Amino acid sequence: MRILFFTGKGGVGKSTIAAAAAWQLARRHRVLIVSLDPAHNLGDIFNVSLKNRRKRFSPNLYLQEVDLRQMARAYLEKETTVLSDTYSYLKALNLDHYFSVLKYSPGIEEYALLTSIEKAIREDTDFDYLLFDTPPTGLTLRFLALPQVTATWIERLTAIRRQILEKRYTIQKIRRPLKVGEVKNEVRLGYDETDDDILNRLLVLKENYGKLTAVLQGETCGIVLVFNPDLLSLRESERLIEGLKDLKLPLRFLVQNKVTEENHAIAHQVAGALQKTSGHKGPVRYVALDRDIALKGADLYNISEDLRSDLEF
Numbered sequence: 001m002r003i004l005f006f007t008g009k010g011g012v013g014k015s016t017i018a019a020a021a022a023w024q025l026a027r028r029h030r031v032l033i034v035s036l037d038p039a040h041n042l043g044d045i046f047n048v049s050l051k052n053r054r055k056r057f058s059p060n061l062y063l064q065e066v067d068l069r070q071m072a073r074a075y076l077e078k079e080t081t082v083l084s085d086t087y088s089y090l091k092a093l094n095l096d097h098y099f100s101v102l103k104y105s106p107g108i109e110e111y112a113l114l115t116s117i118e119k120a121i122r123e124d125t126d127f128d129y130l131l132f133d134t135p136p137t138g139l140t141l142r143f144l145a146l147p148q149v150t151a152t153w154i155e156r157l158t159a160i161r162r163q164i165l166e167k168r169y170t171i172q173k174i175r176r177p178l179k180v181g182e183v184k185n186e187v188r189l190g191y192d193e194t195d196d197d198i199l200n201r202l203l204v205l206k207e208n209y210g211k212l213t214a215v216l217q218g219e220t221c222g223i224v225l226v227f228n229p230d231l232l233s234l235r236e237s238e239r240l241i242e243g244l245k246d247l248k249l250p251l252r253f254l255v256q257n258k259v260t261e262e263n264h265a266i267a268h269q270v271a272g273a274l275q276k277t278s279g280h281k282g283p284v285r286y287v288a289l290d291r292d293i294a295l296k297g298a299d300l301y302n303i304s305e306d307l308r309s310d311l312e313f
């Protein structure tokens with residue numbers, strides 16, 4: 001399975017290009033396109049109502065819009081249950097209301113996003129291509145960074161948990177003074193790490209996030225940068241490229257959308273600048289601005305027929 005993320009500034013045409021690419025790839029491959037943008041328009045583009053359910057659009061093409069709010073709620077409920085089960089004594093201390101405040105913590109949306117990506121990558125393996133239409137750049141970079149950020153945290157938390165277990169064990173070893181004639185019993189078993197629920201959970205999380213990072217950085221995953229021939233789009237694309245470099249995520253394709261005869265010279269400059277920033281060796285695909293078409297349903301046939309061969313990798 002190949003995974004593609006369509007990224008770029010709002011309005012440059014991510015959804016349009018992702019939809020056209022999905023449509024074209026589906027002529028030869030089994031394709032699932034998932035919209036992660038809270039402002040969905042995948043259904044509009046394909047002229048169908050999706051309502052948070054996966055829909056088969058053509059024999060080889062499936063469409064899905066992820067309800068981020070609902071994902072965030074489900075994620076939080078699951079984690080809250082795990083927390084209150086693990087720390088049941090907090091209930092006795094009447095501290096469990098802190099959990100209900102968690103839903104306002106930063107990062108919940110990003111985690112919900114990441115969970116839906118992880119789920120799709122894990123479960124939808126019978127597709128040849130998995131395409132993600134992403135939310136605006138900032139949120140996209142934050143959720144792409146999450147597996148690595150989380151791995152660092154988990155490592156730190158694991159070390160802290162080991163220290164706690166070590167201290168507990170030491171405290172257990174402290175004993176009352178021996179009575180006269182009592183024999184000192186030196187034989188004590190060391191604590192077994194695998195008995196500790198919290199450490200076990202940290203290890204499972206570490207493995208899951210490690211796997212996800214490997215998939216995102218690997219050969220089967222690619223990021224498509226969509227941009228327009230204008231300065232704002234250029235600046236935001238440069239920020240995105242820098243972010244991707246930091247995260248060691250592979251930028252595979254550059255698509256310049258809405259190119260016209262009038263802006264062709266600027267387009268050339270923008271493409272050159274982005275090739276330089278990214279070190280991207282391949283060509284930049286230019287997609288013309290089409291003023292006449294509604295870019296819905298069958299109109300997608302007409303938008304840059306070459307996307308398919310570009311994106312097959």
Ligand SMILES: Nc1ncnc2c1ncn2[C@@H]1O[C@H](COP(=O)(O)OP(=O)(O)O)[C@@H](O)[C@H]1O
Pocket residue numbers: 008009010011012013014015016017041257258287288289290291294295303
């Ligand atoms: N090549 C194109 N020619 C004409 N209109 C386009 C083209 N690409 C995108 N559009 C239009 O630009 C607007 C923004 O596109 P969209 O795909 O929703 O952007 P994004 O997903 O990046 O926010 C839409 O109205 C879309 O129909």
Ligand SMILES: [Mg+2]
Pocket residue numbers: 014015016037041133
């Ligand atoms: Mg969009």
